[in-house]
Amino acid sequence: MADYREMWSNLDMDLEKHDVLCQVLPEVFGEVYLSQQKRPRGMDFYDFVVSEIHGVRPAELIEHQKSGGKVFGTFCVYVPDEIVFAAGGIATGLCGGSQFWVAAGEKVLPPNTCPLIKASVGARLDKTCPFFRIADMFVGETTCDGKKKAWEILASEVPMHVIDIPQMKRAQDVNAFEREIHSFIKVVEDFTGSKISADSLGESIKLINNKRKALQRLYEARKAAAVPISGKDALLVTQIAFYDDPSRCAQMANQLSEELEERISRKEGVFPEDTLRIMISGTPMAIPNWKLHHIVETSGAAVVVEESCTGTRYFENLVDETAPTLERQVRALAERYMKTNCACFTPNSARIDDILRLAEEYKVDGIIDTNLQFCNLYSTESHLVKQALAEKNIPVLHLETDYSEQDFEQLRTRVQAFLEMLRE
Numbered sequence: 001m002a003d004y005r006e007m008w009s010n011l012d013m014d015l016e017k018h019d020v021l022c023q024v025l026p027e028v029f030g031e032v033y034l035s036q037q038k039r040p041r042g043m044d045f046y047d048f049v050v051s052e053i054h055g056v057r058p059a060e061l062i063e064h065q066k067s068g069g070k071v072f073g074t075f076c077v078y079v080p081d082e083i084v085f086a087a088g089g090i091a092t093g094l095c096g097g098s099q100f101w102v103a104a105g106e107k108v109l110p111p112n113t114c115p116l117i118k119a120s121v122g123a124r125l126d127k128t129c130p131f132f133r134i135a136d137m138f139v140g141e142t143t144c145d146g147k148k149k150a151w152e153i154l155a156s157e158v159p160m161h162v163i164d165i166p167q168m169k170r171a172q173d174v175n176a177f178e179r180e181i182h183s184f185i186k187v188v189e190d191f192t193g194s195k196i197s198a199d200s201l202g203e204s205i206k207l208i209n210n211k212r213k214a215l216q217r218l219y220e221a222r223k224a225a226a227v228p229i230s231g232k233d234a235l236l237v238t239q240i241a242f243y244d245d246p247s248r249c250a251q252m253a254n255q256l257s258e259e260l261e262e263r264i265s266r267k268e269g270v271f272p273e274d275t276l277r278i279m280i281s282g283t284p285m286a287i288p289n290w291k292l293h294h295i296v297e298t299s300g301a302a303v304v305v306e307e308s309c310t311g312t313r314y315f316e317n318l319v320d321e322t323a324p325t326l327e328r329q330v331r332a333l334a335e336r337y338m339k340t341n342c343a344c345f346t347p348n349s350a351r352i353d354d355i356l357r358l359a360e361e362y363k364v365d366g367i368i369d370t371n372l373q374f375c376n377l378y379s380t381e382s383h384l385v386k387q388a389l390a391e392k393n394i395p396v397l398h399l400e401t402d403y404s405e406q407d408f409e410q411l412r413t414r415v416q417a418f419l420e421m422l423r424e
């Protein structure tokens with residue numbers, strides 16, 4: 001990695017602690033990623049991004065700030081990035097995916113909080129992540145109780161805006177979310193000093209749709225009988241999409257998809273032809289959480305799709321680009337975002353429909369439905385998921401895990417037993 005110490009020091013980061021993180025990551029990445037065979041050439045870009053993970057993009061964000069722009073840090077796929085970009089800002093995902101930050105989160109949060117929340121709070125308080133130091137404003141949401149309370153703690157550190165996400169999907173809830181987007185526009189306009197127009201919002205709707213289309217194209221390639229990319233690599237692309245520049249993200253994902261399409265035409269896969277096809281559903285896997293994918297793919301199966309926010313929930317459904325006025329554009333945004341099916345909604349039967357549809361589209365042999373430890377929403381919903389899959393005779397394994405390595409061998413044993421059962 002190039003030398004970014006001055007930049008990190010200017011961000012008031014804890015350089016000593018951060019050095020420890022910088023030493024661990026390349027080792028893990030080498031073992032999990034670089035050890036794979038037949039990787040597409042298009043993954044070189046993503047390998048480079050990881051090798052410079054706390055350098056290149058943070059430096060770009062700081063350049064943006066130097067020219068007067070604002071950076072908004074987000075934690076959920078319900079936050080409409082389009083609004084931020086329409087005001088000349090940059091939105092960047094902040095969800096923490098490393099055990100490294102959990103201990104710092106536990107200093108202020110109950111231990112029985114999900115690791116994603118603990119790591120996100122810890123990354124800020126511990127001063128070991130440049131993204132958390134750079135963001136001028138954090139944008140939270142009211143999806144789960146743990147996050148709602150975490151925002152109150154983070155609000156003492158950074159200006160925080162919380163978007164009220166409805167908990168149901170009736171017509172009045174879509175209307176309520178539409179009003180929330182209008183409030184968010186006002187907050188972003190005041191914070192950036194830029195007025196959002198129908199033109200600027202129209203542009204940013206196209207920008208984010210293009211990113212979604214590129215990721216859709218990449219996932220489409222994973223439907224092929226000879227899978228042209230590993231699940232681990234596809235997951236990495238989605239994880240990086242959360243904080244990369246959206247147009248570069250679209251460009252690189254399209255370039256990679258082109259290569260995958262060529263592989264498909266040659267029937268060239270990364271796994272042997274009879275490899276079991278697995279869907280992973282459930283809670284998101286923020287970078288660098290690669291644990292479950294690594295276990296599955298080093299146990300002789302392929303992950304071909306993720307029904308999660310670091311998967312299909314991130315890019316399915318486009319925003320209508322034809323709305324002619326700001327009012328109609330905001331309505332189109334509300335309608336698109338309310339189609340996302342997170343377990344924070346009740347009822348949430350549309351998520352089960354999604355899982356059943358994806359199982360068919362990606363021709364999966366089995367599903368691993370997973371939730372991060374202490375995520376009550378997804379763990380409770382797993383009961384109905386299991387029930388619906390049993391009715392369709394689709395094998396499912398439910399797993400709960402965290403970011404630590406402690407349960408690695410236990411998970412591997414359970415995954416291998418599940419795969420064995422699928423092979424019988």
Ligand code: BJ8
Binds near residue numbers: 077078116144342344
């Ligand atoms: S839309 S999944 S990104 S909320 S895992 S913090 S729910 S206790 S991350 Fe999520 Fe938005 Fe939903 Fe997606 Fe809480 Fe559960 Fe932790 Fe979660």
